[in-house]
Amino acid sequence: MRVTRRTTAAVATATALVMTLAACGGASSGEAEPSLRTHTDVGVYTWWAAGVEKTGLDVLAEVFERQHPDIEFVNDGVTGGGGSAAKDHLQSRLENQDPPDTFLVHAGAELEDYIRDGYVVDVSDLYKKYGLTDVFPEDLIDQLSTDDGKIYSVPSNIHRANVMWANPTVLEANGIDPSARYENIGAFIADLEKLDQAGVTPLSIGTTWTQVHLLETVLLGTLGPQAYNGLWDGTTDWTSPEVTTALENFKTLMSYTNDNREDIDWPDATKMIIDGEAAFNIMGDWAVSAFDEADMTLGSDYVAVPAPGTAGSFDFLADSFTMTAGILDPESTEAWLDTVSSKEGQVAFNKIKGSIPARTDVDRSEFTEYQRMAIKSFEEDAIVSSLAHGAAVPVAQLDAVSQATLKFVGPDGHGDVPTFQSQLAAAAG
Structure with missing residues (x-):
């Protein structure tokens, strides 16, 4: 559920109803009050609307629904236009307090404005929880980290x-x-x-x-x-x-x-x-x-x-996903980030996308000749950051x-x- 004027109003109405029931004796002292947490989906914002990008997103969503069958994947992104137009649209949503649960972003300095404006939250704890510091290269962790050691996104892949x-x-x-x-x-x-x-x-x-x-x-x-x-x-x-x-x-x-x-x-x-x-x-x-x-x-x-x-x-460069600030149910977004970072998710997505997994514990024989070349280069060569991306x-x-x-x-x-x-x-x- 996204925090929109509509959902905020719904929560306010539900809150008022709970208070009314309590005031009228509608709930006994031994009964739990109705829960306001009815979130069963995760809204994912990308500009992957066509070609291998859309196919890759669909495959990642299939993995997510296998891993987290109690949470529905919702494609909450744009259906046309490229990354630039999508980022403008996303910015408008963030400024108008209508954020998606998670959104696509290029890892690195592109995140600085979102961090400064408080639109994303630190997900460093998830790196420890999912053991990502053990399976992502140290150089990549350094590229993803801010000066104070925090990380604000989870990469789904690595592009060269x-x-x-x-x-x-x-x-x-x-x-x-x-x-x-x-x-x-x-x-x-x-x-x-x-x-x-x-x-x-x-x-x-x-x-x-x-x-x-x-x-x-x-x-x-x-x-x-x-x-x-x-x-x-x-x-x-x-x-x-x-x-x-x-x-x-x-x-x-x-x-x-x-x-x-x-x-x-x-x-x-x-x-x-x-x-x-x-x-x-x-x-x-x-x-x-x-x-x-x-x-x-x-x-x-x-x-x-x-x-x-x-x-x-x-x-x-890396296509990464954030956890947006101010959402009502971060647990569902955490579930999406779990899938994005998982071995199953990274293998399935990158076999479609043509990029390589951020994880080092994958079976490289599952990938194409080009991807195996790229995996070897990422392991051995000096890693630098893309300007254009x-x-x-x-x-x-x-x-x-x-x-x-x-x-x-x-x-x-x-x-x-x-x-x-x-x-x-x-x-x-």
Whole structure:
């Protein structure tokens, strides 16, 4: 049950009825008064309304109903639009005291505003209760924890952002190594130029958020994991020459992208790789679902490798669920978080979603070749936080970065690196 004006009124009416019955002698001293707790469902807010995301949510709900048959799963999210529109709608509900019981959020800094405004509660005790500190990697626990050691969400999965997808047939036809592995961005740019000269679209991309996604992988590939992390903790200066080089690399990469980028989103940019209309695309590993749907085989039909210069790093984001503050029955939300974090729930959900479980105690033979590669990388490589997907910075900073990126490389972009760099430095405060 969500705390809405309607439910609040209902509780008030019920309270008044109980008081009236007591005053009239309706309940004897030996009888229990009627309970106001009639909550038998959990309202779950996501923007997973189509494709593998909706299928994954349905599978997770099936696991929940097996594990907690006395509580009904209620899809309390939006039925259309992407994450950005859904977050605006969610914010309106939270501000109007109509919260869902639990809502989807990217783990990390994206949660800061919700924590500051008191919309979510600390769930650290559940990590102890469910033994999650023993089955989640220590690095992940660190990424999920606030400065005071509290945790405000439970991840259902782990996505990798720094993945480059390539069509090996297109590469080989143009004299380029079909393995698509690049130790540095300079070598990558050289091959983009070769493709461009051959009349092939070198690098496919979509609208602004996908460009910010590319920007973060270029920052990581140019700076390395330690200095990249320093952008978010203040130990790397946004005005440094190293960052200037990264932004110049980003500008160069954007010059090799498709002209219709502002009119498409990531699925169409990925489809350009599938259809052989472009050679490379840099996107998170949710893109693997598009290759699976096209019945393509990893290695022969498409390549998935770390983005140029980022081998040895795992650029992390996680779809996580909160416990909303002010709900009438936190026990039902706790039950949902139990399922989300359980081995059964994580295996079932991630086999659909294409991501990997946050838990380390799963049987990796149940997963695809790509997922096994990602699990190995998550175990061995340096974990860094995604900029474009809310792990590295709070919402306000990401919005400022997105606006600066649009002004830099958008349809009317100024293309001036020093201006772009100063705007990014200002966004970081």
